[in-house]
Amino acid sequence: MDKVRVEDLAMFGGRPLFPRPVSTSNLVKPNFESFIDLLLLGLSEQGELELVETLEKELCDFHNVRNCVSLCNGFWALVLTIRQLALSGRSEVIIPSLTYRRLADVVSWAGLIPRFCEVDEASLAVSPSSVMSQIGPNTALIIGVHPIVNCCDAPSIEAIAMERGIPIMFDSVESVYETIAGRRVGSFGAAECFSFHASKLINGFEGGYVTTNDDALARRLRKSRVPAQQHISSAQGMEARMPAAHVAMALQGLRELPSQIQHNREIYRCYQEGLATIEGVELIEFDESEQTSYKNILVRLTDHWPLTRSLTLNLLNREGILSRAYYFPALHQKAYEYPVVKNILPVSDRASQQYVLMPCGYQVAEADVDLLIDFLAFVKRNSVSINSRTSTHHES
Numbered sequence: 232m233d234k235v236r237v238e239d240l241a242m243f244g245g246r247p248l249f250p251r252p253v254s255t256s257n258l259v260k261p262n263f264e265s266f267i268d269l270l271l272l273g274l275s276e277q278g279e280l281e282l283v284e285t286l287e288k289e290l291c292d293f294h295n296v297r298n299c300v301s302l303c304n305g306f307w308a309l310v311l312t313i314r315q316l317a318l319s320g321r322s323e324v325i326i327p328s329l330t331y332r333r334l335a336d337v338v339s340w341a342g343l344i345p346r347f348c349e350v351d352e353a354s355l356a357v358s359p360s361s362v363m364s365q366i367g368p369n370t371a372l373i374i375g376v377h378p379i380v381n382c383c384d385a386p387s388i389e390a391i392a393m394e395r396g397i398p399i400m401f402d403s404v405e406s407v408y409e410t411i412a413g414r415r416v417g418s419f420g421a422a423e424c425f426s427f428h429a430s431k432l433i434n435g436f437e438g439g440y441v442t443t444n445d446d447a448l449a450r451r452l453r454k455s456r457v458p459a460q461q462h463i464s465s466a467q468g469m470e471a472r473m474p475a476a477h478v479a480m481a482l483q484g485l486r487e488l489p490s491q492i493q494h495n496r497e498i499y500r501c502y503q504e505g506l507a508t509i510e511g512v513e514l515i516e517f518d519e520s521e522q523t524s525y526k527n528i529l530v531r532l533t534d535h536w537p538l539t540r541s542l543t544l545n546l547l548n549r550e551g552i553l554s555r556a557y558y559f560p561a562l563h564q565k566a567y568e569y570p571v572v573k574n575i576l577p578v579s580d581r582a583s584q585q586y587v588l589m590p591c592g593y594q595v596a597e598a599d600v601d602l603l604i605d606f607l608a609f610v611k612r613n614s615v616s617i618n619s620r621t622s623t624h625h626e627s
């Protein structure tokens with residue numbers, strides 16, 4: 232690393248460490264020729280349907296589930312599934328607060344009211360006991376969300392839902408590849424929703440899908456992804472299919488998953504080794520007794536780290552290291568223009584202040600991680616000087 236003095240930091244006018252920024256998005260570029268072959272099939276007269284069916288079939292095999300319905304993106308996959316599953320005459324959907332920033336919007340688009348629950352401190356995953364405590368006479372649906380490292384306790388949440396007679400679905404966007412007690416994510420609850428956004432494990436440019444063992448639900452979802460026919464009026468249908476180019480991209484990405492996971496594991500090992508030398512930045516470890524994608528690199532800034540999280544993020548971002556706060560603010564701390572049910576959620580509040588996502592994915596090389604570790608060590612060594620400079624000159 233070519234930084235010697237504090238003045239060399241990009242924040243104080245130095246050259247950025249990464250002229251080409253490194254991000255937390257996966258941005259996989261699959262084999263170009265194979266992608267083009269699939270695309271040409273998808274653009275042929277009979278080929279589009281065949282291509283969609285191939286993708287859905289390969290996803291069924293991958294997740295070991297009876298049905299897969301591809302949709303325009305993860306957001307609308309969630310909205311359409313919520314609309315199908317929520318108990319009628321009831322208004323509330325239980326979701327964790329420390330989660331995907333738009334999950335409350337998803338629930339509102341489905342015409343329902345989000346009610347926030349707590350996560351477990353150790354796993355950062357939706358807490359089964361908190362879900363239980365939020366169930367009431369208005370509960371229409373529970374959404375279990377997998378955190379970005381490892382999985383939520385899907386079997387326990389399923390058992391609670393079953394016992395209370397409430398439908399349960401999962402937002403499994405961040406756990407595509409993961410297993411729970413050896414069983415691949417995809418067939419838990421009434422349905423699970425996934426995304427093909429470029430930032431996720433499988434890049435379809437954009438797109439999403441729902442997996443379910445309920446054939447009738449799959450049929451209804453297929454119906455709702457196309458606009459109603461000319462002479463039948465229905466408020467349900469919308470244009471929510473995946474374009475052929477996105478299907479081709481996602482299918483090629485799915486077929487290349489093993490080599491990607493291999494790459495992700497190597498990156499993860501670099502972080503493991505490097506961060507072990509930096510007290511104050513704790514790597515959140517993958518559960519390697521299960522299958523795991525090793526994709527997201529999540530760290531916690533502990534009391535031994537000498538800078539605030541916002542200053543740390545600012546320093547990193549200026550260097551072209553596009554680290555982000557992991558789920559900040561927690562959803563129950565935001566202001567809303569639609570009805571929500573808020574609760575006091577101290578674990579989510581605390582967790583939303585401590586975690587940082589680090590660069591990862593297809594575009595990040597091992598040498599990038601080494602450079603980043605050197606940079607963190609440099610920042611730590613110079614923390615006194617950095618803190619005094621930023622407290623006199625305002626942080627921008």
Ligand SMILES: *Cc1c(COP(=O)(O)O)cnc(C)c1O
Nearest residue numbers: 304305306331402404426427428
């Ligand atoms: C990205 C994401 C979504 C939304 O998926 P899109 O395809 O981007 O609409 C939903 N849930 C979680 C947990 C996500 O990370």
